[in-house]
Amino acid sequence: MAISERPAGSLWAEYDPGPEYPSLHEDVRADVAVVGGGIAGLSTAWELVRAGRQVVLVEADRIARGVTGHTSAKVSALQGTAYSRIRSTRGPDAARLYADSQADAVRHVAAVAQQLGVDCDLGHVPACTYVTRRAQADRMCREAEAAAEAGLAVSLLRNVDLPVPAAAAVRLDDQVQFHPRKYLLALAADFVRRGGTIVERTRVTGLDEGDPCRLTTSAGRTVDARDVVVCTHYPIFDRALLFTRLEPVREVVVAGPLPPGGAEPVGMLLTEEQGTRSVRTAPHESHGRMLVVTGEKFTPGDPKDAGAAAHFDRLEHWAKQHFGDFAVTHRWATQDAFSTDHVPYVGRLHPLTRRVHVATGFGGWGMSGGVMAGRLLAEQLTGGSSPWAGLYDPVRLHPSDAPNAMRLWAKTAKHLVGDRLPGGHADSVDDIPPGGGAVVRGSHGGLHAVHRDASGRLHRLSARCTHLGCIVHFNDAETAWECPCHGSRFDVDGEVLQGPAVRPLEQRNGEDTD
Template sequence: MAISERPSGSLWTEFDPGPEYPPLHEDIRVDVAVVGGGIAGICAAWELARAGRQVALVEADRIARGVTGHTSAKVSALQGTAYSRIRSSRGADAARLYAASQADAVRHVVEVSRELGVDCDLERVPAYTYVSDAARSEDIRSEAVAAAEAGLAVSFLENTDLPVPAAAAVRLDDQVQFHPRKYLLALASDFVERGGTIVERTRVTGLDEGDPCRLTTTAGRTVEARHVVVCTHYPIFDRALLFTRLAPIREIVVAGPLPPGCGEPAGMLLTEDEGTRSVRTAPRGSRGRMLIVTGEKFTPGGNDGASTAGFDRLERWAQEHFEGFTATRRWAAQDTFSTDHVPYVGRLHPLTRRVHVATGFGGWGMSGGVMASRLLTERITGGSSPWADLYDPVRLRPHDAPKAVKLWAKTAAHLVADRLPGGRAASVDDIPPGGGAVVRGPHGGLHAVYRDASGSLRRLSARCTHLGCIVHFNEAETTWECPCHGSRFDVDGNLLQGPAVRPLEQLAGDDTG
C-alpha cells in the first residue's frame, strides 16, 4: 500500500477532543490575556490563574490541537547536542542556566501530573543522544562533557544495548514521555475551575499596547488586559523583528504498532545522523505499544517540500531497525529555531512591560513551553527568574548578526525571485488531480491553483497575507505554505498556521482546466 493511501493524522489528536469552549461573544476585560492554546499558552494561563490572576486564553481553533497536538511529546533536558552548541554560542554560564531551566520543567510536569491526578500515560525513562558512526564518537563525548559541566547527571556510553546501531551515546535518566493532550486538557479543566476563561475558534488579529492592552479578534469583539502573552508558535505580532531571528522548520513523523518480539527502546532515542532520527514508544492499552519515529526536516514551502519520498525514507529507516514495522499514522510537526539555539521568552520588544512572548523552542517545545510558562508567570506577578536574561527576546548579540542577515536575505530572495517572469509558474493544464502549482494569471498576477479529484480548480492569490511572500504547494500534506515565515493554508485558502492572521484571497476563474 502506497504511503499516500495510509491513514494519516497525529496519534495524539485522535484522543477525546474534550469540551468545546465557545467563541468570544462579548467584550471582556481580564488581568492577563494569553494568545495561543498550545502547551506554552495553556501552561502559562494555568500558572497565572494559580497565582491569583484573572486570565483569558484565546485560541484560533481548538486548544492543544495545533503544533502541540503534532509533537513527538518528549520532555527532556537532554536535547541532542544542545549543550555543546549553547556553550559555543553563549558560554558555559548560559549552558548551566539552560540545563537548570529545562530540568526544572521536566520535574514540574511530573509534580503537576501528581498534584492534579492526571492520567496522561506519563513514563519516566532515560533519554539518549547517540551516533552510529564511530568517527563521530568524540562529538558525543564532547556533548557529555558539556552537559555534565552544565549540571546534568549524564553518562557517556561506548557500549550500549540500544535497538539501533550506536557507536557512542550520552544518557540522562528520569526524563519524561507522555500524552500531551491528556495532560493539557486536564490543565485546561483545572484552569476553568480556578475561574479562567477559554475562548476557542477566535483568531486575534490586532494589538493596541495601551493601558490596558486591547486585542481585536475575528469575532468582532475585544479583549482588554493589563498583560498580553503571545504563545502562537511564530509570533503574530512581530514588533521586535523576531522574523529576522527565527527559522521555521517542519519535521516528518511516522507511527505504528511496535512489532511483536521486536526490541523495544529502553527510553527515548535521538541521533543527528541522517538529518535526525528520533524514537520513542507510547502505550496502546492491551494492544502493546506504538513506535513513534521522527526525522526528515524541511523548510515549509521550500522547493524540497514535504514529499512522499520523505515519509518513505523515514519509514524505511524504521523498518530497517524495527523489523516488521508498518506505519499506520503519519503527520508533520512544525517549530521555530532561534539563531543562538536558545528560545525567546520574555518581553516582546524593548519598550514594553506588558506584552510578552514565548517562541523559538527548536524542536523542544514540551520542556520549553513549561519553562516559558513559569518564567512568564514570575515576570508578570513581580517575581524573578534566574534564567530570565538567558531567554530575553530582545537580546542582541554580534555573534547572531550573520545568521539574522542570512534569514533576512532568504526572505528577500523569495520576495523577489518568486515573482520573476518564468519563475516557478506552471501551466494549469499540467496540474494533476490532487496537485497544486503557482501559475501566472491573465493579468500577470500569481495564482495558487489546486485541482481536486474531480478536476475542478480552486484559485487563490499566491501572496501570503503575512508579508507577501509567494506560497508553494506541499503535495504530501495538500497545503499551501509560505517559505519565508512558515504560514500554512489549506486548498481553500483557510489559515492553518501563522504568523499570518488572514486567509489567502480567493480568486474568480473557470472551475475546470
C-alpha cells in the first residue's frame, strides 16, 4: 500500500471487522446484561461467562470499534505520574492497591492471549515516563519514590538515552503493548463459544432498576437481567451524578512508517509535557514497523479551542522534529473520561443499588483499567471479594475531590449559560464553507448546528445536546458535533457517535426556539 496523501483512520480499525453480530430483534433475559462492547465491557462479560453466568452484551455500534478501537493500546502499570498524584490525594495505601490492580491487569492480558492462542502482536516492553527539562527532574524522583513505595520495581534514570530529549525518567520493565482489536475479537469469539450473547447496533436508551432490571433499547426491545453493568466509556445514566466527577478529554493520534535509519523507541515512552507526548511502535503488513504518536489533550467541543485540525498539525510537527523523515499514513482521535481524584470508578453505580454497576474514568489508561474492571466486577457479581473494591468504589467521597469537582461544576455552568449568549456564533449560514460547520442563531433566537457538506447541501440540527442541554460545537478535523460539557458526539445528521447522550440531535429544517 502506497503512502496516501490523505491519511487513513485508526491503525487498528484496518484489521478484519470480524463477524457481524445481530441487533436485538426480541426481548431477552439473562443473569447479567453488559452495556458497551469495548475492552471493559468485553472483559467483564468474558470473566462472568467463565464463572458460569448467562450474559448478554449490548453494543450501540460494533464491538471493539469505539474508544477501544482508537486507543494507543498500551497496557502498563506505569502511567505517567499516577502514583505521586494518588499518594498525595488518597494516600500510600491507595497507591499500593492501584499498583497491585494495574500490574495484575498487565499479567492477565498476557495470560489470556496465551490461553486463547491469539496472535495479537503482543510484546513485552519497558514503559518509560520522562521529562525534557532538568528543572522538572524532581517530578521523576517523586514518581519513582511513590511507585517504588507502591510496590513496582521501577528504575530512576538520570542519564537518559532515548530517541527524544529527556532529562530524567522512570522506567518499569515487562509491560505490554498489543493490537487491541485482535485481542478483543478473540475474546468475543470465546465468550460466544462459552454461551454468551452479543448484540450489536442496538443502543440502550433507558434503565428500570426493578427486580429484574430492565433495559430499553433503540430496537424497541428489552433486556431483563438480575444485574446490569454499564461500560459505555462515559456512563449513559446520570442517577449517580458521576458527570459532576468526570471530565471528558480528547487526544489525537498520528502513525506512519518508522523512518529508515531512524532511532526506534525501545518500549513505550510518555511525557506529560506539551499536553502529553506518547510514543510506541507497532507492526504493519505493508509498512513494516509503524511509529504511533499520541498527545495534544483538549476538551471536545470547546468553542475556544483552536480545533482538532490544529492539534493534529502540532503532533505531526513534533513527530517529524524528533523522528526525522516521518510521513503520516494514519491519524485518528480518541477520548476518555478523567475522574477528579485520578482513580477510575468501578463498582455500584449509586448508593441505593445492588444490581447496577459501572466502569468509567480510566483517565487515558483504559487498556489496563478495562481488564482490571472486568476482573473486579466479575468478583463482585459472583459473590467474591477483592482487595481493590474500596479503592475504585464509585460511591466514594474524598475531601481531595472537592476542588476538581467544583472546577467541573463551574466549567459546565459556564458552557450552559455562556454558550447561549450573543456572540461566538456565525452570523449566517452563508459564512459556512463546504465541509465546515457552525452554530447559527435563527431569526426566532434558536441555536442551530449547521454543516455544509462538500456538495453545498446544508444539514441543520438543534444545537442543544440531548444529554443535559449544553450547546454543541463543530470538530472540523473529524466532521462531528461535540458537547464541551460531558463529551457527547454526533454526526452531521445528528446521530449519536459517542455518549453519554442516547438520543440524536433534533432536526431543524425550519426555525425553532431552542
